[in-house]
Amino acid sequence: MEGINAKYVSKKISKTRWRPVSSSSLQQPDIFATGSWDNEDNSISIWSIGENGVSSMDDEFEGDPQLLCEYKHNGDVLDLQFLDQDRIVTASSTGAVTIFRHHHNSQTLSVSKLWERAHHYPCNNAPCTGVVCNSPEIVTVGEDGRIMLFRADQEGVLRTIEKADSSAIHAVTFLRTTEILTVNSIGQLKLWDFRQPGNEPSQILSLTGDRVPLHCVDRHPNQQHIVATGGQDGMLCIWDVRQGNMPISLMEAHTSEMWEVHFHPSNPGHLFSCSEDGSLLHWETSSNTDTPSFLQGGRNTSIISRSAIAPAGGNQSLINAWLTGDSSKGHLETTHMLPSQMLSVNSLDVLGQCLVCGTDGEAIYVNRHVPI
C-alpha cells in the first residue's frame, strides 16, 4: 500500500476512468475523469497526474492529481466512459445520456450532445445506469429496463430494445462488436445480439441459487466468452457464456455490494474489484506455484472458492486459472490495495501500471505502481 495518498475533492465520487492511451505507445496514463453523485451540484471533472512517461524512483515528488477542468452535470453520474481521446459519455440519474467534449487547448469541457430522456418511465425519468462505447456506437441501459443504441454523430436513437428487462439493468459490456451482455437486479446475465431484430435476448444465464442482484460485469480482454460479474453479496463470479447456465467459479470477495470489476486490459491475469465495504481487491492468478506471493506487500485475504463446475478438458493455461479459482494451489492471490476503514469504494479503473479509484469519503486515490 505504499505510495497511495488520498486526494480529498469535496464531492462523493461515483466513477473514475482513465483516458485511453494509444495502444502502440508504452506511455502510462496521465489523465482521468471523475463523476460525482449525491451532491446538489454534481459534476464531471478532468484530472492530471503530471508528466507521463517520466519514470522516477523518487515517489515523494509525485504530486497530487491536479484538477484541469470541471463541468456541471445534471443528476448523479451513474456511469462514465471515454468515447475517444476528446469525448466522454455519461449516464445520469435523470435518465439523460450526455457526450462531453474536452478541449485540450483551453482545458475546458462542453456539452457536445444530449439525449435527455434516453431512459424513462411512462410518467417520470428513470436513471440511466450504464453506458458502454465502441466508437461511434454507444449503448446505454437503465432502471426502466430498456437498452438504447446511439451513434455519437447522429441526433436520434439508432435502436431501442423495449422491455428488455422487467427489473433494473445495472451494467452492460460488449462481448463482440455486435453483442452485448447486461446484468440486472434479479441476478440474470442476458446476451443480446444486435444483428437479431426483436426484443428478446439470445441467452439468459443466472445462478441456480439465490438470485442476487448483479451490479457489474466485465469481459476478459482476450477471451470473449469469459466474463466476470459482481453483485449484492460481494461474490466474484467468473462465467463462460458458451457453457450453459452456471458460473464456472464463485469466490467470496467482499462483505457487501461489489460495485465494479475490471480485468486488467493488457495483463488479464490480474483482476480488480471494489466494494461498498470500503475495500479494493487486486486478484492475481499465477501458474507459477513457487512464487511466494504472501511475501508481497499489502494485506492478503484467504479466499474460499466454490468451484461450481470443473472446466471441460482440464486446461492448465493461465487463462483457465480464473476458471478453477482454486486458491489452495497458490493459483489465486488477493491483495487489499487501500487502507482500512474507508467508506464505499464506488469505482476503479486500471490501465498500464496505474490505478485510480473514488470513494464515498469524497476522496480519490491514485496508485502509479500497481504490481502487475
Add this chain to the structure above:
Amino acid sequence: VCIWWPLVLTTLSGSAGGCPFVHEVRKDEDIYSPILRKLFNESHHIFVGLQRIREDLPSKNKKPQFVSISKNYRSVIRACMEELQQVAGIVSILLAVELIWNLCEVLFIDAAPAGSLVLHLLDWVRLHKADVDEKAREVLASESPAEHQAYWDVVISYVLQGRMDEARQVLVKQAALQPAARVMFKLLDNLLMKMPIFNVHSPGETQTLTEFDVKWRHWREEVDHCLQDQSFASNRHLEDICKILVGDEDVLLEYKELLSTWYHFLVTRLLFSHPTVKPTELHYYAQSSMHMFLDTRSVPEPLDSILLAAFEFDIHQVIKDCSIALNNWWFVGHLTDLLDHCKLLQSHNLHFGSNLREFLLLEYASGLFTHHSLWQLAVDYFDHCPEFGRVYLELQIERVPLDTERKALKVIRICEQRQMTEQVRSICKIMAKKALRNNRLGSALSWSIRAKDAAFATLISERFLQDYCAKGTFSDLDLIDNLGPAMLLSDRLTFLGKYREFHRLYGEKRFSDAAKLLLSLMTAKIAPHSFWMTLLTDALPLLEQKEVIFSADQTHELMFCLEELTSGKSVPTPDKPMQVLGTHPLTLYLMAVSLSIS
C-alpha cells in the same frame, strides 16, 4: 441548521490584548464549503481510526498513538485553514481552534512534566507567532539589516521566543557595525549561547530537573552580574535583552506589542523566571500574566477564558466554554472524543444523563445528517455513541431521500449491517411501491426479496395474475420463468411460478405433466380459490384431447375441486364411477358446471 458558517467566522484582529472573536464576514458558502468538506471527511477518517484502537493495550503504549492522532487532527485543521486563507481570503476561526487544540495536546494528552513543559509551551507559542520569521527575512534581505527599522524588533522577538541561535545570528550584523563595542556584543553573545535548556545541552545523558535547575540559576546569576556591572549600559537594546534574560517583568511588559498576547507573555516569563514550572503551578502564573498584560478595564475575551481554563487543567470548563463561544460542534466533538479516549474525562461533574462526549458527538452528527451528502459520515459517529446513537440513527436514516436505486441500496446496507430490520423493510417497501407504480414488476420483486417481504411479493404476484386474466398472456416472462428459489417467498409467488410452468408444459405438449401440475395446484392448495375457476377452465382443453390425460382418480379430484368451489350446490357424488372414455366425463363435467351455476 447550517453547518458551515460557525467554522468560518472571522476575523482575527491583530491587536495586542487579544483576540478576536469574530463576527462573520460573509456567508459565501460556495467558496468555503468545499474546503470545509475536506475537513469533515478527513477528520471522519481519523475519528474512525481512533475508535478502533484496541482497548486492551496498556496506556503507556497508547499515549504516543493519541499524541499522533492529535497531531493528525491539527494538521488537517491547519491545511483547511491555509486553504481558506488562500482561496477565500478568510482568516477563520480555525486559527483559534488550532491554538486551543494544540494547548490541550501539550497539557492534557502529551502531559509534559516539569522541565519539558516550558519547552513544549515555547513550541506552541512559536507555532502561532510565525510573523517573526517573515520580519526577519525582510530585515536580513535589506541592504543594511542592522539599520532596518525593524531590526531590534526581530532580535528581541527571537529572544522572547527563546530562539537564541537566531537572535545571535542577527545580532552579529549589529556587532559588525560597531567594532568599538565588540567586547560588549561578545559578552551578550556568550550569555545567549550558554543559556541552559532542559535536556538540550547535555546530549546523550538525561539531565534531572535539579541538575538543570542548578545550572540555570548559575547562569542567571552570571547574567545578573552583567547587569549590576552596567556592562550593557551604553546600549539600551542590549541592556533590555539582558533584563529580559533575567525575567524582568517590567521590561517584558514594555515589549507588549512584540509579545502581542498574554499567553506569549506567560511563556516568556516562565522561560526566564521559572523554567522548571510544574503543571500544577501553571494556573497561578497564567492568571497573573493575564492580569499583568491585559488592560484591567477590558473584559477577557472568550478565547482568554478558554486558555486560562486549560492552564488550570479544568478540562470540562474548556469544553463547556468552547461549546458556547465557538458555536460549532465539530471542534468540541472531536477534541472531547480524543480526551475521552485518553481517559481524561471523569463523569462526575456532568449534569446530563449520557456522558459529555456522546452528547457532543450526537449534536455534531445530527448536524451532518442534514447535509445532502455528508449524512454518510454521520453514521459512523452514531455508531460510536453507545447510549443514544442507534436511536438517533434509526430516526434520521429514514429521512434520507432515495432518488436512485443506488442510493437506496447504500442506505439499506447501512441498516442491514446494524440489524435495523424495520428500516430495511420500510425502505424496500418504498422502493418496491415506486417500482410497481412504474410497472417495473421485476424491480419490485427484487426489493421484496431483499426485505423478505412475503406480503409484498404476494401483491406483485397478484398484479401479474391480474395482467394475465386481463390480457390472456403473461408479461415479463423473463422474470417469471426465472424466479428460482425466490418463488418460495410467498405462496402466491409460488403459484405464479408454477402456473407459468403449467403453460410452458402445455406449450411443449407435455400434457400429462401439465395436467398433474394443474391438479396439484388446487389440491395442494397452492392456487388461491379465486383462481380455481380459471384453472378448471384451463383443464378443459386437456379434457378435450383425444388421448386420455386425466386418470380416473385425477378426474375425481377435479370434481372435488369443483365441488369445493361451488360448495352448497348439489353435484354428482364422487363415488359414482366415471367413464373416462368418450365424451362422458366432459358431459358430466359440463353438467356439473351448469348445475352449479343454476
